Amino acid sequence: MDAVATLWQRAVDRGDASPDTDVDDVIDILFGPLIFRRLTGHYDLTDEHAEKLARTALDGLMRSTVRHFRFQRRDTCPARFSSPA
Template sequence: MTGGKTVETSRVGRPRSEKTRLAILEAAADLLVEGGFSAITIESIAARAGVSKVTIYKWWPSRGSVAIDAYFHRFRQTLTFPDTGNVAEDLLAQMLILIGAFRGRAGEIMAELIGQAQSDPELADTIRTGWMQPRREVTALVIQRAIDRGELRPGLTIPILMDELYGPIYFRLITRYEPLSDEFAQELVRNTLEGVLSTRSSIK
């Protein structure tokens, strides 16, 4: 539920300390970067932020929710809407930004957060609505524009195409079977758009 944002502060009484809120998020983000999700404990955050445990429990329901808030606080990127008129370029541009971030510490932490979400439905929901959803909306726009321009087949199911594009990325992020290289992204986009059958390889 990411209590840090959804819990309403009442108008009367002592107002919530923004300084304390930020201290908690910064401390949690530091711990995430240094030691990963397992380094996040309510006690460690409280100690590092110079804050009482009770204060954290008051605003966040679980350590997972603090972690994801801290992640967004530090790694949230501005979503770009490329529009070059060429769907391959648009998709690739989006993708390169994402995997560029995922190659660093942000990727390792995201993998851990997704991992924890497998046994924490609330965390899973936060990731879906706070991370996946906005990105999927941007991608859906790019795809819809390409359909409107006649670049893509009109009959295709947009969510499936998005899974084809980003599923492999998250798969590599999580399995670490192969690296998230730029070349991978390039061939991924090309294959997805053009297919892999040899009967069409002569075309273009």
């Protein structure tokens, strides 16, 4: 989870995320729903639904000044966020 901690710290340094939010909480929020679905078989976890869960979690975690950014899949854009066209 070092990669998540690094990415979160970068967001904090840019002012996109609150320094008051602990990275362990971020990890729980991002990965908890995914793990729950895989362990319980609650629903199938499709790529589309995993992306929707991640987008929803990040929208809640990020500061309101960057919420207008669009979440993009890694295979379509190396940057996780891009400004709207």
